[in-house]
Structures are given as structure tokens and as C-alpha cells.
Amino acid sequence: MRTVRGVGVGFRREIAEGLLTTSRPVDWVEIISENFIGQEGRPRELLRRCADRFAIVPHGVTLSPATAPDAGYLAGLSELAARVEAPFVSDHICFSRTGGQEWFDLLPLPFCAAAASRVAENARTAQAALGRPLLLENITTYAVMPGSTWDETTFLQRIIEESGAGLLLDVTNLYVNSVNLAFDPHARMEELLAVLGPSVRQLHLSGPTHDGQRLIDSHASAVPSIVMELYERVLRACGPVPTLVEWDARIPAVDTVLDEVDRARRVWERFA
């Protein structure tokens, strides 16, 4: 297993060559699992070059832990994780597949015991199949779904406790939710850290965009300063947790992306 430490960046096709050839520091990278599972040709070649240079964490978007586990997907993910010697893999607390159909989006569950138990059960199944730790990420929710009887923190806490998975805390997602659902992000972060701080294994930072009606988790801009404030608060509570900067849309030149990585690293290093 390789060690993940410091501040990494999402390995995306648009900046792949730049990352593989830059002389600037990149502590580790995250790949989108689905882009590499079972792939030959250029993706496999890129992955080989990437693994030669960086520690890699596969980050999935279709585990869909609220729906029945897909044995084929888990087998492919297991092979991928083994190939890159990933210390852990990660995905989201959501559903993205129903009735065998993929929706290509991270869709929200009701914050309730039934949903938490289902996610926890499937996360345990996934961890057993993968033979390595699984981290689960909080998503953006543009509505509190019908059937929610808990707040999100309680929902996350129950899933993490029942599943044994670690928490991949997406700081930007918490902030986006605070804007769209009108709550205080600082107070929510304190509440979350009080119960889930010891379970935080990785952090995500990214920049959202406003579509005129709501703040969208687009990963299409620099990290807002309020998110950096929240990030600092998390590091103060949890220590130097591995952090990843995501930039997935309107991706600028690799140096601009790495400027964001450096910006996060300057904060991270204060707690290292």
C-alpha cells in the first residue's frame, strides 16, 4: 500500500500530461474509478505513468451504496485498487442507480434510519469485497428529501458508526448545502466535528458556481475563501488529514490548478 499525505489533486484528462510532467509538488492524486476500471489503451497507459509518479486513490461515483451491490463493479474496483496499491478507496453517500439504470449524478437519500442502515450494510459488503478501507463522502443536497427524520450530521454519524467506513469530508459540499438550505456552515461544521472528527480520513476542496437559482457543486472555480476558513477549522480539529483539490469543469491550465493546491498546502502545513 502506498501512503497518502499532504495535498493532492484530481487527475483529469485535461491536465493529465501537465501533472505527469510538472516539476511543481503534487503530493498524491485521486482518479475517478469508473474512468479506469477494466480500461485498456490510453487510460491504462496513463494510469501506469501516473502510478510511477504518484500515490493514487480511486474515487468512485457509481458505488451507489443505497442500492444493491454490483458484484462486477466491486470486482473491477478491487482490481484497480490493487493495481495502484491504493491505501483506500472512496465514494459517496447517495444513490446513483435505480432499477439497473445509471443516472450519472449523486442523488440524495432521506436522512433516516432505513437509509443509513442500507448504506452501512452495503458499505460493509464493499469493504469486504475490496479488502481495503472505504471512505464515504457527504454530498451536496439541494433539498432535504421526504422521509428525513434526522439532520444530516446524525445521518452521517450513524452510517460511519454502523459501516466502519471512514469519512471523506467534502468541505465545499457542506458550504454549498449551507447556502442552498440556509444554515450556518460554521455552526454545522462544529456540530459535525464534535461527533465525526475522529472519523475524518480525507478532505475535499473545490469551487462551486451559482446558476442563478442555487449554488451548484460544479468543481469549476477556485476554492472560496469561506471554504478555506472551514478547511482550516477542520485541520485544527482533526490534524493534517490528506486533502484533495478537485477541478472538474472549465478546467484551467495545470499551473492554475496547482496554484490552488499550493494555497491549500500552505494551510495544511501549519498543522502538519
Add this chain to the structure above:
Amino acid sequence: MIDAYLEIMHGYLAGQADERATADLLERAGFAPTPTATTFGVYRELVTRQWRAVLDHFFRAARTFALANAQPGEATWEELTLAFHRDHPPTQGNPNAFCLPFGAYLEERGCAAPMVELVDFAITRYRAMHAAHGPTVVVEGDVWPRSYAFDVVSFSRAAEAGEDRCVLAANPTTVLIGRSRRTGTLRVIRASLGALVALSEADGGGHASTPAAELPAGLTRALVEQERAVLTAEGLLP
């Protein structure tokens, strides 16, 4: 209980029930409304935006052509893709897998040749970039010969560079599409008859030399060997 939630949400996301009806179904299944300031109506819009983005990105040139050449009475790009999504809903996590049946779908519907060719060119390039290289070349396994009635190569290049006013010229062209064994990059090269013969001879690891008397008219052994050298230099042959 959560299965009922997922089933009801499936109907909503698939467009079988509107938000109001979905909320009623959820409430009857035990998922009571919450006092949220926003509704979940945005999610159908978001998932539609996602699968449309997948197709629009994969078939950027075909979309550009369709938007610029919409004819009264013919299905628009939006209608074609909506019908495709309905008839071939994505079932794999890799979004590109969702795109691959689109070419056959357009042919089944009897779509016009320019669209079919542009879509085929996009799919073939994808296959070329994702094919494993074995020790020998395999036609349709790592090199794809294609004859197009239109200059889809130039059009795709222009459209994918963001040109909105590009013209798809009728210009019969035969190309070889593959990923270079030397550089790993996509190669799309115009294929002469000699190149096709050289590829055919190398297919599956063959070393056959077509007897001179059996070569197509105007082609000599020396020309075939010359083309073989070009294909090797391009990385399309081992």
C-alpha cells in the same frame, strides 16, 4: 422500506411522474414531506443535464452538424438523444459505454449518412484509444479501416476546435484509425489501396505477400512495401 423510496424516485427521474405526484407516492410509502425551503424538483433537471452532457461531449461534431442542419420534419438532436436515452438507458458507470450503441441506433432509425458517419467516427476513435495492443495488429481490434462518403475527419477536427460554421463536404475518403504503438496518440491517416493491402496482409500477425499478379491493378509489390513502412512509422503496425 428504502427500496420503495428508490423505486418511486426511479419513476420520477425517468419522467414517469411529476414532482407533486412523486411527493404523494413517497408520503404514502412512509416518506413524509420535510419543511425544506426548496423542493427536489431540481433533480430531474440535473440528471437530464448530466446524460445530455455525456452525449453532447462524446458526439460534439455530430451535434454541431445536427444543430446547423436541422430540417423540418426530421428529428432534432435533442429529440434523437432523448429517444436514444429512453430506448437505451445507461446501465454502466462509465458514461462512455452509454454512448457506444448510438451509432447502431441511428442506422436503425435510417438517419442521414452524414450523421451516421460523424457518430461512427467518434465511436471508432474512442475504440482506438481504448484498445489493447497485442503483439500483432488486428483489423477492427486495434486498427479500423473506414470509408466515409463525407469528410468527417476535417469536419470533426473543426467542430471539436469550437468552429460553429464548419461545412461537411461530400468527399469520399478511406482512413485508417488507430492508436500509435510508438507514441500512444490517435492516428487517423488517409489510406491508399496499397496501405489497405499492407494492413490486410499484416492482419492477425500474417506475413503473407500477395503475389504480384493478384495485386489490384496499378499496385506493385514495391508500393505495398512502401505503405507498410509508412504504417509502421505511424505506429499502426508493429
